[in-house]
Amino acid sequence: MSLRTVEMALATPGVNQQGQPTRVPLGVKDRQPRYDEEVGAEHMLVNIGPQHPATHGVLRLVLELEGETVKRCIPHLGYLHSGFEKLGEYRHYNQIIPLTDRTDYLSPMANNVCLAMAVEKLMDIEVTERCQVLRVIACEMSRIISHLVWLGTTGIDLGAYTPFLWSFQERERIYNLQEMWTGARLTTSLTRVGGLMADIPDGFEDGLREFTRTFPNTLTEVDTIFTRNAIWIGRTQGVGALTADEAINYSLSGPMLRASGVDYDVRKDRPYLGYETYDFDVPVGEHGDIYDRYRVRLEEMWQSNRILEQALDRLKSLNGAPINVSDPRVILPSKSRAMSDMEAMIFHFKQVMDGVKPPAGEAYLGIENPKGELGYYFVSDGTSKPVRWRIRPPSFINLASLPKMCEGALLSDVIAINASVDIVMGEVDR
């Protein structure tokens, strides 16, 4: 069997002297067939992806197998590389927001929030209270839909189809709310520097309230079907485990870090958007295996639901409060003022043509995204376009631990381990 794989992998490259493609005979048929006791002697090369449903996008893994055991795993990336960081250097700060939608496209609103906050840090702007609450709602909605995709696809990878349907049903409800708010289901572009693109529409609060009331039913069902399920436990416990020291050394973040027992959550340890005033818990795992990652993410959805309920309560007292700062450097004058007041019109024109101009300097801002710590690092030279826009991509950095986790695992575990990292290739490749 192993000989055949070698032949398939190698017989294709090459051209002859005339430039015609050749098939290279590998001398396989001259070899003596080997028998059972020697099967382990030859290592097999197995290629998964880039077009494979279990690699969650266009990830390609080249595996070296001995029997069914993985000796080495070599990931290949870049199939979705779009050069966002380069593109950002040619755009105004607010024009970068649509690019962030497309990096981690499973939690676009949280990316939008991070970008606006990074520029606000550069310009020393503090957003209004209503804006903060709405941004918290955006972040937590994103966390729930992102974890739901993770839950559903990981379930499918391990052979459980039903939770996938449940989680996508719930996700659809949040997508409808996103569409209500921003007009888009996927490419939300919700924030602007200093505020938001729009306030929430009528009926949004009721819709979200209804979601937070009924969403725990689904979580309970998922809990029932997975947490004590013998197959699920057998496939996940003790698989792909990383210790706390390894998790720190590999720069993991988010649920991957916490599942290994490291108690670090940006929302608690470096609070932003007033997270310190919300009542929520941060689940921390113990064993660092896939099962703990599942438990951490499931619990995070419960906690996000709690945060959403509290944020909705706060919104009541902030009805009609402004969502944008009153800072002419970043926020456009209202349309009616721009049409009636000369100064306002000039400001409007300058603002649209020149964009936001932060002072020269640099700022790094990290927030707790569903995948881990998303950080945007801006270097400004005082013009309206950044000198450098660096994305600290949580799933790229988490994925770098994959070869380590796969070493010595079985081939079928590779699928489970890869799923547990929770990657989204738009962000890995950027």
Place this chain on the structure above:
Amino acid sequence: MSSPSFSISPLRAEFGPAIERHLVSCGDTIVYLARERAHDILAWLKETPGQEFNYLTDITAVEYRDPERPLEVVYQLRSLNRRVDLRAKIALNKWEPMEVRSVWDLWRGADWLEREAYDMFGIVFIGHPDLRRILMWETYAEGFPLRKEFPLRGHFSRAEQTRQALAANPEAHYSMEELSIAEAYDELPADMRERLARGERGFLK
């Protein structure tokens, strides 16, 4: 947003002139390290009790629009115990070789981050065990995309890029290392081994 700020004095006391300068921008502390001592200083920051920068948040590089200004390698460090952040930078003048020592031996998380900085800026990390391109493909010949002299659309014309993309043989995209896994590399004809060694992957005309 408030966090305990980083104190520069122990670092200055230990390394003196190797700490070229430090400044604070938007509340973040930035220290510039001399290239020759940078690895020692980063190791000291990681290991010394009271510093404990055990977590490498990010490695990246910055090139400024001013062509005279040196390129900077940026390390975002964090102490998880003390909840302190620090940004360390190494300035690389354009006339010097683009080389710094790898910190892979200190933080395994540096593996892909250094590969990306190499891929995008051409900075060579000496001591990295596997410094290959990561986001661009191995035979990518247009240069380093995030350098300022690199045009947004690339160095090659659109026609040339299309020609190369169509000529690539996707089935031949195994690296030398991977071919050697299969233990069949030695069985390839000599001319083909030579072509593979040169980095050619075979083109379908």
